[in-house]
Amino acid sequence: MAEPQLQASQQRRVKVMTAAAGSAGRAAVSLLLCALLAPGGAYILDDSDGLGREFDGIGAVSGGGATSRLLVNYPEPYRSQILDYLFKPYFGASLHILKVEIGGDGQTTDGTEPSHMHYVLDEDYFRGYEWWLMKEAKKRNPDIILIGLPWSFPGWLGKGFNWPYVNLQLTAYYVVTWIVGAKRYHDLDIDYIGIWNERSYDSDYIKVLRKMLNYQGLQQVKIIASDNLWQPISAAMLLDSELLKVVDVIGSHYPGTHTVKDAKLTGKKLWASEDFSTLNNDVGAGCWGRILNQNYINGYMTSTIAWNLVASYYEQLPYGRCGLMTAQEPWSGHYVVDSPLWISAHTTQFTQPGWYYLKTVGHLEKGGSYVALTDGLGNLTIIIETMSHKHSKCIRPLLPYFNVSHQFATFILKGSFSGIPELQVWHTKLGKASERFLFKQLDSLWLLDSGGSFTLELQEDELFTLTTLTTGHKGSYPLSPKSQPFPHTYKDDFNVDYPVFSEAPYFADQTGVFEYFTNIEDPGEHRFTLRQVLNQRPITWAADASNTISIIGDYKWSNITIQCDVYIETPKTGGVFIAGRVNRGGILIRTARGVFFWIFANGSYKVTGDLAGWIIYALGRVEVTAKTWYTLTLSIKGRFSSGMLNNKPLWTDIPVNSPKNGWAAIGTHSFEFAQFDNFHVEATY
Numbered sequence: 001m002a003e004p005q006l007q008a009s010q011q012r013r014v015k016v017m018t019a020a021a022g023s024a025g026r027a028a029v030s031l032l033l034c035a036l037l038a039p040g041g042a043y044i045l046d047d048s049d050g051l052g053r054e055f056d057g058i059g060a061v062s063g064g065g066a067t068s069r070l071l072v073n074y075p076e077p078y079r080s081q082i083l084d085y086l087f088k089p090y091f092g093a094s095l096h097i098l099k100v101e102i103g104g105d106g107q108t109t110d111g112t113e114p115s116h117m118h119y120v121l122d123e124d125y126f127r128g129y130e131w132w133l134m135k136e137a138k139k140r141n142p143d144i145i146l147i148g149l150p151w152s153f154p155g156w157l158g159k160g161f162n163w164p165y166v167n168l169q170l171t172a173y174y175v176v177t178w179i180v181g182a183k184r185y186h187d188l189d190i191d192y193i194g195i196w197n198e199r200s201y202d203s204d205y206i207k208v209l210r211k212m213l214n215y216q217g218l219q220q221v222k223i224i225a226s227d228n229l230w231q232p233i234s235a236a237m238l239l240d241s242e243l244l245k246v247v248d249v250i251g252s253h254y255p256g257t258h259t260v261k262d263a264k265l266t267g268k269k270l271w272a273s274e275d276f277s278t279l280n281n282d283v284g285a286g287c288w289g290r291i292l293n294q295n296y297i298n299g300y301m302t303s304t305i306a307w308n309l310v311a312s313y314y315e316q317l318p319y320g321r322c323g324l325m326t327a328q329e330p331w332s333g334h335y336v337v338d339s340p341l342w343i344s345a346h347t348t349q350f351t352q353p354g355w356y357y358l359k360t361v362g363h364l365e366k367g368g369s370y371v372a373l374t375d376g377l378g379n380l381t382i383i384i385e386t387m388s389h390k391h392s393k394c395i396r397p398l399l400p401y402f403n404v405s406h407q408f409a410t411f412i413l414k415g416s417f418s419g420i421p422e423l424q425v426w427h428t429k430l431g432k433a434s435e436r437f438l439f440k441q442l443d444s445l446w447l448l449d450s451g452g453s454f455t456l457e458l459q460e461d462e463l464f465t466l467t468t469l470t471t472g473h474k475g476s477y478p479l480s481p482k483s484q485p486f487p488h489t490y491k492d493d494f495n496v497d498y499p500v501f502s503e504a505p506y507f508a509d510q511t512g513v514f515e516y517f518t519n520i521e522d523p524g525e526h527r528f529t530l531r532q533v534l535n536q537r538p539i540t541w542a543a544d545a546s547n548t549i550s551i552i553g554d555y556k557w558s559n560i561t562i563q564c565d566v567y568i569e570t571p572k573t574g575g576v577f578i579a580g581r582v583n584r585g586g587i588l589i590r591t592a593r594g595v596f597f598w599i600f601a602n603g604s605y606k607v608t609g610d611l612a613g614w615i616i617y618a619l620g621r622v623e624v625t626a627k628t629w630y631t632l633t634l635s636i637k638g639r640f641s642s643g644m645l646n647n648k649p650l651w652t653d654i655p656v657n658s659p660k661n662g663w664a665a666i667g668t669h670s671f672e673f674a675q676f677d678n679f680h681v682e683a684t685y
Contacts (some may be wrong), residue, residue, distance in 0.1 A: 086137075095137075115138065286393075
């Protein structure tokens, strides 16, 4: 042990005979007193017989889909503060890994993310916000590990089929261009690449991808497969030596902390490459705390990656608030640093990829678990959790019952750790509001006179980190602004000459892709517009609607007037709509109800009660053609709705009994080019 560390420990000796909590409540009691009061389990932490598996880091997913959509629209300084809480080392979540969706133009849970290649000869490496997010993460932590994974794919890759493996070389080329573009345009080195999220893999495709990566000089990019279940990929790798060679990591989703024999027999790294996906309250925090330990103890998983990074999408979309923190109000600047973020810090602030787990890890006698990791240079970090069954259920899979009860646990440091004089102590207590606190530093533990052992009193729903590292820090900023609803009056003329992001603020594409567009040939009012840019259905990940749609606003809106200029580009078959009270989105978008006001290039209009067009309120003929701008106005008040075309009434007082509230929206009849301008909403609850 270095002399300065020993001297520092001795200077604090008088005040660290206990690890008593302050005003927040009981934490760890006197070592001697514990031993006298109650016997308990004894747990040896030893590296004499070597070390366990290499630790690969803790991370989170942005994407799958559009989960960071609203983050980019936050004003400063709040946007930078959110990013600091997520990525800045020794400050908040301090994540080791950022996994992003390779946008494929399709609906992938809460929205669509644009592809860098909408069409075969189209390449644009500035669409969307994942490039920006990766750069912001790297800015804060240059060592952060970057992973890319496709969910959907642009339709041209399927050559008429809803399948990405029609032409293996073409799909591999598409993915490799994303990796090359990340480096060429953003100086981002992608560390790992996946196959197809939670869908079928193709062994031959994985081999082709490896060859193409090598051909491009990307030997350092490792392959994760299959981002679904442990099987059948594990068995396939055991039967196919070439497949075994090219897959670097077996990634499983929501493994319930367990693995399978075949996965272990491969000798490959095992990751929970997507996990958590749970509401970010204290139960979600308990889920996260439990699996971060037990994924390794039960399943030898050396990395766990949370879906999702930050809940920055409209809360009423599927899996609302399933992020490590919440940032869903860019219009107000309000955000919340939720408890799972501080659960992350218990591991991430005191470990790094490249550390090793000890072999001596496991379960506590009366429930809970402990892991220990070392950097091989004398540092040791121990993480102990006692999450109860009731307060640590994840959204999936089903959690078998177990019991956790009050206990005393004695830890004995042996091997190279026996001479450690002092451990820093960080403590989280979940549960009752009067007892609850998050990531609190306690007085350090003095071990020099205890023979390398210490005893902790443990109760339900607690988390302790004991570490030789002194770098831990609970970062903070002043409270963010108060929560405010989406503005009742909102306008956007899309007049942005050089947009920083391709998408207009607050619009959340649910099917299709709506991007800023410049009409070079139109010097007038509609030079700058918002354009739906897909003319082909993507290779889907979820049940995308047959129509394209982008939502905006407040889900609670009831009485609403929407006005928007629209431009149909497709003669005869084209059509566009504006809508209010849209009640569903994400993977449920096909079943969205609301009031939809459509006009078509064939000279007709229609009013429907759903996106699919099954519920028809009104229809008729109207003087509309393609390649002409029209102004649509939709008004919904109480149980009645009315519509105007070019400010002249087209239909009035049509009864609409349901839904009672929902978002505003714009969209097209099919995957077709269309433009929107001068969007304006006036709404109340």
